[in-house]
Structure formats: structure tokens, C-alpha cells
Amino acid sequence: MKRSNMDLIDPWGSIEIENYEKLFEEFGIQRMDGLVDKLPCKPSFIRRGIIFGHRDFERIVEAINKQQPFAVMSGIKPTGPLHIGTILTLREMIFFQKLGGVVFYCIADIEAYEDNGIPLEESEKIALDNVVDALALGLDPSRSYIYRQSKENDVKDLAIILARAVTLSTMEAIYGVRHMGLYMSALIQVGDILLPQLKRFGGPKPTLVPVGIDQDPHIRLCRDLAHKFKEKYGFILPSATYHKIIRGLDGSSKMSKRNPMSYFTLTEDVESITFKLKNAFTGGRPTAKEQRTLGGEPEKCPIFDLYKFFFVEDDDKLLETYWRCKTGDMLCGEDKAFAIEVVTSFIKEHQERRKAFIDKSREILNLD
Amino acid sequence: MKRSNMDLIDPWGSIEIENYEKLFEEFGIQRMDGLVDKLPCKPSFIRRGIIFGHRDFERIVEAINKQQPFAVMSGIKPTGPLHIGTILTLREMIFFQKLGGVVFYCIADIEAYEDNGIPLEESEKIALDNVVDALALGLDPSRSYIYRQSKENDVKDLAIILARAVTLSTMEAIYGVRHMGLYMSALIQVGDILLPQLKRFGGPKPTLVPVGIDQDPHIRLCRDLAHKFKEKYGFILPSATYHKIIRGLDGSSKMSKRNPMSYFTLTEDVESITFKLKNAFTGGRPTAKEQRTLGGEPEKCPIFDLYKFFFVEDDDKLLETYWRCKTGDMLCGEDKAFAIEVVTSFIKEHQERRKAFIDKSREILNLD
Secondary structure: OOOOHOOOOOOOOOOOOOOOOOOOOHHOEOEEEOHHHHHHOOOOOHHOEEEEEEOOHHHHHHHHOOOOOOOOEEEOOOOOOOOOHHHHHHHHHHHHHHHOOOEEEEEEEHHHHHHHHHOHHHHHHHHHHHHHHHHHHHHHHHHHHEEEHHEEEEEHHHHHHHHHOOOOOHHHHHHHOOOHHHHHHHHHHHHHHHHHHHHHHHHOOOEEEEHHHHHHHHHHHHHHHHHOHHHOOOOOOOEEEEEOOOOOOOOOOOOOOOHHHHOOEOOOOHHHHHHHHOOOOOOOOOOHHHHHHHHHHHHHHHHHHHHHHHHOOOOHHHHHHHHHHHOOOHHHHHHHHHHHHHHHHHHHHHHHHHHHHHHHHHHOOOOO | HHHHHHOOOOOOOOOOOOHHHHHHHOOOOOOOOOOHOOOOOOOOHOOOEEEEEEEOHHHHOOOOHHHOOOEEEEEOOOOOOOEEEHHHHHHHHHHHHHHOEEEEEEOOOHHHHHHHOOOOOHHHHHHHHHHHHHHHOOOHHHHEEEEEEEOOHHHHHHHHHHHHHHHHHHHHHHHHOOOOEEEEEEEOOOOOOHHHOOOOOOOOOEEEEEEEHHEEEEEEEHHHHHHHHHHOOOOOEEEEEEEOOOOOOOOOOOOOOOHHOOEEEEOOHHHHHHHHHOOOOOOOOOOOHHHHHHHOHHHHHHHHHHHHHHHHHHHHHHHHHHHHHHHOOOOHEEEEEEHHHHHHHHHHHHHHHHHHHEEEEEEHHHOO
16 A cells, blocks of 8 residues: 555544545555445435445444344544534444444543653543533443553553554554554554454454544554464454544634644533624635525534534435535525524533533543 | 664664764763763772763762652563573662652563564563563562553653654754654654653653663654754653673674574573573684684673673682783683583572562563
């Protein structure tokens, strides 16, 4: 694989992935065709192609339909409050948990330290906040193993054992020239993904890792190592589903901590969110007159993205919004008022729901 | 520092260090001058300049003389029975333990895995054997913390935390292009050296690491990281003493597992050791006649090295042997007979002493 291609997907960068087609051709990511219909139900992120590709997802579909054990593994880097983009992964986890999966949810505090310099003592508080969000969104803690990476010795030990099969050039090709801590954190993440297959958790099993497409390098590294250590551990190669990345509210390619106007968080003041939505980039035209004549461009619009990804579950309603914009029938002012209404009412409810999960979350993280 | 210089010292290689002078000039290793006389007593490895250099050893001398706490840290890579060369480090540890140091003795099973591919399950048995040797040589377990690297989470955590300050080029410069596991093991070894300074063991303290000169790259990396994390942990830069490397019995520059005729182990059959000594390279001349005329060359002789490093504690006796060889008064046959006698009687006693320490060693390593 050429370096230039590897560069295309960078989990720690913010490179826009303009052409999803390339991923199928050059990286061997598979299309969802045929598999979607085998699922017992189809939430909006599947119907709308937000999950657009996979690796070995058929293994998970089979486990679901035969009611065999499988794991759903994901995590969060505790660098701050969960932003709206991250709830997509959580919704996927909750969905597959309801279909029979056991969830492994990693608080990637080592990665938060290596990549962002956040000391473990500090990320502990952030982690609590993140876990409260996850439970308030519907993650069932009774069918979840939620853990802090830094406290999970099996994960570190897997990293140490698997590292022997990783060449330096593999690390450089995937992650570029970075410090040793980041490489270690990448290997520890491989340990996280394989953790559900250890004897302690019942041994080898299909494992789904629902990720943003920018995380594919981790998946490839992990599958490569799972293959190399198949004999020792009996690993089944982990499966992955890939979702598209939601645009920043400011029109940037990705919501980013570096740019607070590009996103809002689940615990943010409703006033602040309203301000950001009012000032968001849209697919509107320079003047109202032009927009009435030419119509808007919802396919370029972060506000429409919010509906499509999260806030409008009903497809007819989404289509209606799309066409009213496209035909110039609805201008951005009216649309934004609607966005502010649905978003802030969701956020208010969520913030209210959170209160019931604080004690449980402290308990899960063993905090005093 | 130029790469060509860094290559000079390679802890995993077997490059002969021909010119110790270079180490003082180019690597900043300090001479022992002035410090030796401040020690309350001088064992042969100090009197004879086998320990020939140091970094910040004055800090340890001060702690000894003021009876302040200090640690002595070393370890063994459990790849097989201890060979005779490794007992030098053990003797140094035992010596400094008697002068008040608390010993930290690491069974470097992670390194044995990364560097030699020995699974942790297997090195466990080897470790037992190594610990029995250490105790039989006189290590006092009541003033020692003996641990397996793979079981010591604080060590792994230090590696993870410190790794953030290590660039890839540092690793390449010190260790060359190796797999990720070896780099991780190098960082874990840094964790080992700093372990005695954690709060759990009473916090920052002078720490002496007695090593073969080939281990200096680890020391430099560790001191660099101790400095970088001084503020967070209060680390005192670890001190090191450097000893010369004993020649192989076959005349090679270093005793090496790859060449069984170059060394013997502490648990080897006396017959096998006798055979190796009989066939050892010496500083003798091609014919007896020549040797009587020209004299032997003890400074090139591995048998004389054995006396100097380990088996002749009395300086007068050593000098007598030296001159009898040098003047041609004693030929290699007579000398080897003497060597066989002192070595095998030491080995027999050691093997007898071992029996009393097996249970204690099992207990230390938590083996059933």
C-alpha cells in the first residue's frame, strides 16, 4: 500500500475524506449491500447510509440472527465533554447491545494522555462525565464492561505481547513519525479491541467495532495482529462498521475541539448551543431572493446533517425538509428555528436524564 | 552525538569495546578517581578497576557515609541459567546492600520475551532458577524487592507515562531499527530503574544501577527521562557504575549464549565446566618452549580474567599468578589445573548452597 494512500485516513488528524469510493477500492472496506436487509431492524443511521461500509460485518449479522454471543467494542478519549458527533458511535453500540451484543466501553485515558497530554488524574473526572452521558443515552450498564484503559492490565499486557510483531515501518506508515507514547497508545488500543476475546470474558467471539472511518488504521493494525496471534489466543478477526463523519457547524470538514464554533456538547448551556446554531454555516444562498429562485443546498448544510445524523428519525419528515430547502420553499431562518427547537429540546431532556445516572457512573468507575 | 558513536555501545549486541578511554571523552562517563577511597571498604572488583567508571556515583557514596536511604537497582533477563559473567552484577548488588542499600531486583521477563521470544509462562521457571542463584550468592531477601517485570504494573505505567517524551529518533539512535516490542521493553526498563523512587517505596532517593558498560544506553535514556519528569515525580537522576565485560572462555570478546564454549553457568555440571576450562583459549604461546622463553600473556587470557573478576580475591595471590605466567615460570597446563580446582570447588559449594533457597525463592515469585 502506498504511503500516499495511507495518509488518506488519519485517526488523529482532521483530513477530509472526500471520496468514500476510494475506500472500497484501495482499502478493501466492504459495501453494506445485502447485509442491511438481514438485520432485524434498521435505525436511521443504517437506512441512510451513514454506516456506509464494513469489514466482516456478516459475522456479526450471523451472530445476531443465530443469537450467538458477540461483543461490541468501542471507547471514548476523555479529553472533554462528549460532543454531539460522538453520540453516533454510542447509538450504534446501544443498538447492537439491544440485538444481543455485550458492550465493552473503553475510557481511553492513556490515549488522552499520549495524544493530548491530559494527565490520568484529570481525565478521571472527564471520564465520569462521559459515562453519565453514555448511560443517559441508553447504554445498559448491566450488559456493559466499562473500564478505564489505564486500570486494565490485560489490555497493557496484550499490547506488550503483540508489539513484538509490529515493525517500526508499520507504525510510521499508519501514524507517521510520532513520539513513542503515541505508538504505545495505538498498541494499547489494539489490546482494547481484543480484550473481549480473552478467556476471562469467555474466550474468542465475533467482535464489532463501530467506528468513524478515520479510525480504520487502528482496525487494520488490530486485524493484522489478531491474525498473527491467532494460534496463541484463538482470536476471531474483529469486525468493523464505518460511519461517515459529520461536518462542523461552521462548515469545516469535521467537528473539532480546536474550533468551539464547529460543535456543541451534550452538557453545554442551551443558550450557547442556540448561539452556535444561529451562527452556523448552511447550504443557503447569498440572498433570500437567490435562495427562493435557485433553492438551497442541503447536501452541503451542517444543519441538515444534524437532522440526517441525529435529530430527525422519520424519513418522510427528513425528505420533506430536504425538498422544502432544495426548492427554495424554506429559507435558513425558518430552518434554523426548527433546528434550535429540536436540538435544545433533546439537550434539555438529556441533561435532565443525566441526573439519574451519576451515582451509577461513579460506581462503575470506582470513584469515591 | 554522532550515530557512529552511539553504535559503539549496544546492550543487545556483542560489539567489543576496545577503548574504554573513548567512553570518558565521548559519553561523559566519569572516572572513579577520588571516590574509591571514600568507600568504607574496597572489594576486588573496585580495587582492580573492574568497575572503571560511573555517573553520579558520588551521590551514592555520600548516602553510604551519611547512612541515608538509597536503592540499588538491577535485574536479570530470564533467558536461561545465570552464566558466570552475570554474578559480577550480583556481587556488586550484595556489596552495596551490605553498605545500606535496599535492593530492587527485576526479573526482566518482558525483555526476555521481546528480545528473545521467550513466552512469559516459560521465563517464570527460569526466573525461579535465577532467584535461587541470587540468594545463594548472598542477596538478602529481607532487604530486597524482587519482582517479575510483567507483574509490576507501576513499571508499565511509568513506561506509558514517560513514553510521551521519547522521540522515535531517540529510540532509533540508541537501539537501531527494531520492532515495537523491543522499544516498549526499553521504556519498561526505564520504569524499572525509577520504580524505587515512587511514593510506594518512600519517594525520591539516590539509586545506584550497577551495570556492564554495554548497558549505558539504557542509563542515558533513563536519566534523560528522569530529568524530564523531575517536576512531576521529584526524581533524583539515577547513578550508575560501569564494569568491564569479561571475555569469553573461547577468546571471544563476550560470553554469549550463542556460543556455549564461551561461558559456563552456575548450575552446570562440574564435568562440563571442566571440559570448557580445559579447552579454553589462553594467553599462552604456540609451544611450551616459546612460552618458557617469552612468557605468557595474562592480559589476553580468559582464565586470568576468571581469577581477576571472580575467583582470586587476594591481590598478592593474583599478582603472583600474573608474574608466574608473565615470566614463563608457569605454563597453561598447571594454571588450568588450578583454575579447574577453584572454579569447580566454588560451583560445587554454590550448587549445594542453592538447595536451602528454593522454597524462599518460590515464595518470593509467588509460585505454587
